[in-house]
Amino acid sequence: MNALASGFDFKEIQDKVSLHLRPWHRSFQFWVRAADIYTGYKVFQLRVSFVKDPQKQQAMWDKQHELAADKIYAMCYDLGGFFLKIIGKPDLAPAAWVKRLVTLCDQAPATPFDAVQLVLEKEFGRSIGEIFENFDVNPLGSASIAQVHRARLRGDKNDVVVKVQHPGIQDLMMTDIRNLQAFALYIQKTDIKFDLFSVTKEMEKQIGYEFDFLREVNAMERIRRFLYENNKKTPVLVPRVLQGLATRRVLVMDYIDGVPILTLGDEMAKRGINPGGKMATSAKQNILKSLTLAYGQMILKTGFFHADPHPGNILICKGSEVALLDYGQVKDLPDQLRLGFADLVLAMADSNPVKATESYRELGIDTVSNCKNEQQELLRLAQTMFDTKLPPGVVMLQPFSEDASIKKIGVQSFPEELFSVLRTVHLLRGLSVGLGINYSCAEQWRPIAEEALYNAGRLKGANRTKVSNLGRFFRRY
Numbered sequence: 001m002n003a004l005a006s007g008f009d010f011k012e013i014q015d016k017v018s019l020h021l022r023p024w025h026r027s028f029q030f031w032v033r034a035a036d037i038y039t040g041y042k043v044f045q046l047r048v049s050f051v052k053d054p055q056k057q058q059a060m061w062d063k064q065h066e067l068a069a070d071k072i073y074a075m076c077y078d079l080g081g082f083f084l085k086i087i088g089k090p091d092l093a094p095a096a097w098v099k100r101l102v103t104l105c106d107q108a109p110a111t112p113f114d115a116v117q118l119v120l121e122k123e124f125g126r127s128i129g130e131i132f133e134n135f136d137v138n139p140l141g142s143a144s145i146a147q148v149h150r151a152r153l154r155g156d157k158n159d160v161v162v163k164v165q166h167p168g169i170q171d172l173m174m175t176d177i178r179n180l181q182a183f184a185l186y187i188q189k190t191d192i193k194f195d196l197f198s199v200t201k202e203m204e205k206q207i208g209y210e211f212d213f214l215r216e217v218n219a220m221e222r223i224r225r226f227l228y229e230n231n232k233k234t235p236v237l238v239p240r241v242l243q244g245l246a247t248r249r250v251l252v253m254d255y256i257d258g259v260p261i262l263t264l265g266d267e268m269a270k271r272g273i274n275p276g277g278k279m280a281t282s283a284k285q286n287i288l289k290s291l292t293l294a295y296g297q298m299i300l301k302t303g304f305f306h307a308d309p310h311p312g313n314i315l316i317c318k319g320s321e322v323a324l325l326d327y328g329q330v331k332d333l334p335d336q337l338r339l340g341f342a343d344l345v346l347a348m349a350d351s352n353p354v355k356a357t358e359s360y361r362e363l364g365i366d367t368v369s370n371c372k373n374e375q376q377e378l379l380r381l382a383q384t385m386f387d388t389k390l391p392p393g394v395v396m397l398q399p400f401s402e403d404a405s406i407k408k409i410g411v412q413s414f415p416e417e418l419f420s421v422l423r424t425v426h427l428l429r430g431l432s433v434g435l436g437i438n439y440s441c442a443e444q445w446r447p448i449a450e451e452a453l454y455n456a457g458r459l460k461g462a463n464r465t466k467v468s469n470l471g472r473f474f475r476r477y
Contacts, residue, residue, distance in 0.1 A: 023175040026079060030179045033075040037068050038187075069100035080109060082144060082176035082207070110142040111166050116149070119164055123247040130154075131245075135162070143312065145169055145210050145328065150255060153242075159255040160242060163213065170211045177204045193368075193410030202416035206307060210328035213251040217241050219304075220253075220327040226302060227294060235294040237323040256323045258315030261287070261431065267316075276436075284435040286320040289444075291431070294324065295424050296445040300342050300452045303333030307420035309427035331420040337363060339456055341386075341421060342449035348387050348442035349449075353379040366413035377408050385422050388429040389440035 044064045051057050076083040121127055128135055132151045139147040140161070149162045177200065184196035209215055224238035237256060245252035259267045264287075265275055273280050291314070298305030306313075308329035315323040333341070340362040347355035353375035360367060360378060371377055383389070428441050453459035 037071050069097045073100050082173045108142045108144050110139050113137040116164050123250045161255050163251040165249040195414040198414050198416045199419050202419040206329045212248050216328045217246045219330040235290040258317035261314040262311045283320040290322040292444050296448045300448045303338035307331040309424045342452045345442050345445050345449040349446045356382050364415050368410040371408045381409050386425050387442045
């Protein structure tokens with residue numbers, strides 16, 4: 001008995017030491033790999049500067065990006081957690097990175113079922129068998145913070161989804177974020193003229209909220225009520241939370257039957273639908289229209305919106321209905337920023353460089369520039385960050401190319417709150433590229449922005465556009 005007890009105590013001490021050292025090990029791994037990737041680029045920049053042929057330079061850059069993408073892939077795969085959360089932002093990285101990293105989005109390791117069971121029974125104070133009639137031990141999916149299981153409550157005929165937080169994940173993700181903040185601070189001082197540190201601070205704030213599922217419940221119910229009450233038919237479906245079955249680490253909600261938007265093409269092929277045919281095109285337009293309308297209303301009407309726009313959080317249901325999942329990250333824009341962004345939407349929709357410049361000041365975006373056509377470049381930068389429309393012949397924007405506005409305009413200060421809006425626009429742009437529909441969300445949001453400004457007394461009725469049907473804009477492209 002004493003030997004067994006002694007063995008147990010020793011193992012417990014080992015586990016505690018291992019848990020204590022884990023953040024240090026992650027930090028060491030991050031900095032070794034980040035330094036390798038960064039120095040690789042700096043050495044390459046010196047080497048490519050001796051090549052004068054633009055085509056050869058481009059080929060060399062493509063090869064360098066591919067080499068770096070392999071190293072970033074290995075780092076994200078090995079470390080997981082927070083790094084799996086930030087890799088799926090299509091327009092914030094070179095194309096070679098995106099192509100390599102996008103396959104990692106659904107590869108967060110799942111927590112073993114025995115650990116899931118311990119969390120559930122600790123949070124609810126009852127055994128799984130007392131609460132659920134059926135519980136699938138294999139998760140429907142696993143993300144960076146939590147995983148979800150399909151189940152059925154006792155005495156109920158409908159299935160539910162049970163979201164369970166990974167044990168110990170909060171400390172690890174906070175370690176990752178602080179390492180990234182230090183790296184961002186260095187990069188913005190040496191290489192990139194953009195306020196990356198503020199972006200990472202906003203990440204820290206938003207992801208910190210995700211660990212409290214009770215906060216997510218309140219956000220989900222608030223957005224659900226807003227969308228359902230302000231539309232004849234809600235543009236997106238929002239899951240309903242089951243009362244009495246939510247804690248800080250566990251959440252039970254309605255099961256919504258649908259297919260992930262990333263597998264929509266495969267699903268159409270299975271059903272014999274031509275992806276380029278009229279039926280498929282109409283379905284894709286309806287999907288984009290629904291998402292664009294929902295986000296436009298949330299951002300511009302109330303300022304309270306779903307702030308984790310990731311393809312894994314979007315399901316396509318019967319009749320091309322869209323379900324928006326995971327409300328762990330939400331943002332509540334102050335009225336000043338909400339209305340300032342409404343002004344910027346109108347400036348982008350009208351291609352008005354003077355108005356765009358004024359909107360930058362109103363939003364608190366501090367820029368510095370030495371280029372000749374500063375106002376025009378400011379408009380281009382705004383459209384790169386906050387509009388979905390691509391120029392003719394362009395398949396994917398390359399924001400860090402030599403001709404990009406971000407190379408000509410230095411962004412010294414960027415409001416943290418606007419980063420969530422930027423991410424939303426980049427999601428919509430990535431989806432529009434994937435679905436083969438080029439459109440301007442700024443033009444779609446124009447009526448909503450005008451309504452917001454009119455209700456705030458900042459726009460006269462005579463100046464409001466007569467176009468209110470968002471569907472008309474799709475037929476322009």
